[in-house]
Amino acid sequence: MTIAENWTVKSQQDVAYSVEIVKDVLDVSNLALVDGESGARRLIVTDNRVNDLYGDRIRAYAQTNMAEHRLLVLPDGELNKNWQAVETVLEAIDNFKLDRRREPVIAIGGGVLTDVVGFACSIYRRNTPFVRVPTTLMGIVDAGVGIKTGANFKTGKNKIGTYFPAVGNLLDMSFLGTLDKRHISNGLAEILKIALIKDERLFSLLEEHGETVLASHFQEGTDYEIEIIARSIAGMLEELEPNLWEHKLERLVDYGHTFSPNIEMKALPELLHGEAVNVDMALTTAIGLHRGLVNRDQAETIFGVMHQMGLPVSHPVADQRLLLQALADTTRHRDGKQRLPLPVGIGNAVFVNDLTEADISAGLKLVAVLGAKAASAIAPQVAGSEAAPVASEEPV
Ligand SMILES: NC(=O)c1ccc[n+]([C@@H]2O[C@H](COP(=O)([O-])OP(=O)(O)OC[C@H]3O[C@@H](n4cnc5c(N)ncnc54)[C@H](O)[C@@H]3O)[C@@H](O)[C@H]2O)c1
Ligand SMILES: [Zn+2]
Known part of the structure; x- marks a missing residue:
């Protein structure tokens, strides 16, 4: 000794x-x-x-x-x-x-x-x-x-x-x-997160059946209901298992969770967790489009799925000032680097450390355009008439 x-x-x-x-x-x-x-x-x-x-x-x-x-x-x-x-x-x-x-x-x-x-x-x-x-x-x-x-x-x-x-x-x-519908939408946001960062097949399932499972509360017993839940959990566990104690700060499952903590706390009790996460994912999808990581078609499809699943893509509290503060706070928690996951197409992601104020500002402008388009595309059709005006739609 x-x-x-x-x-x-x-x-x-x-x-x-x-x-x-x-x-x-x-x-x-x-x-x-x-x-x-x-x-x-x-x-x-x-x-x-x-x-x-x-x-x-x-x-x-x-x-x-x-x-x-x-x-x-x-x-x-x-x-x-x-x-x-x-x-x-x-x-x-x-x-x-x-x-x-x-x-x-x-x-x-x-x-x-x-x-x-x-x-x-x-x-x-x-x-x-x-x-x-x-x-x-x-x-x-x-x-x-x-x-x-x-x-x-x-x-x-x-x-x-x-x-x-x-x-x-x-x-x-x-x-x-x-469970009430809003809380089904709330959970669907976390499923969409997994789809966007790592599972294109899961995204296709949401694109095809998102609206149906929202209406049925996953109670139809169909194969796609089980597949949506099982793929989402498998994807989540695949990310968690090698990094259970979160020593590695670059976490794909943090997608949608960079800006959302500040948005959620500022908007409380107006936004549920998943809704705030969706506002974050809509913004980062738009930033992905701005940076050429996501193309126009993909961004429009993603916003369409968000809209169908009853999820908001923006909120008045999520303005440029709050978003910059949120990025600063998250960077502090991630040991001084942004480590921000951004989508690459649908089903892949990349971490970036160089997001600028200009990216956020461009992202916000694109969110307004993409959000309005998604809302009008899904407006209820009256036989023989044009789509209903955007203003009559449920808020996005
Ligand atoms: N530990 C983690 O890794 C982790 C991950 C994600 C979220 N969270 C936490 O989870 C919380 C949000 O969870 P939540 O969305 O389940 O909210 P919640 O627990 O507040 O439940 C939402 C509402 O639904 C009610 N409810 C629950 N089950 C129901 C059912 N079967 N039918 C009808 N009503 C029902 C609840 O009583 C509550 O009023 C947040 O605090 C968040 O921080 C933790
Ligand atoms: Zn979450």
């Missing part, structure tokens, strides 16, 4: 977790939620909205398949994604006298709920396993498949949180049947 006065400790952490699409997770004969073990003890956490819709089924499931359970109901919504919610979960875990080795907490809800429960579990005794059951499209394709947990703190979105995988992620698309 050498006596020294400084030491370097190196260690690696293996991570393994499962993500699976399951059918009717609340069916009493489906034991996925209790990992095949009937007679378990479980703490279940959900939010008040999900409780209103699914509370009876959750309770019936627990009564049939669990020896003992407690259902904790948190208030829903982004404004309740705070430390108080985390503390409520910590208290419930403590009161339940949970055996950490065999009694994972079950989180059933949207991204807000699963982020908060995951955060509480990660800090209770430093590690209390949890199972995630996302009930929104945003949860199924994004919040419910990675390892980030968190809550908002002061004015900062997700300012506190941890990297902590759920032991199991059970994705049940039947929950989407009760």
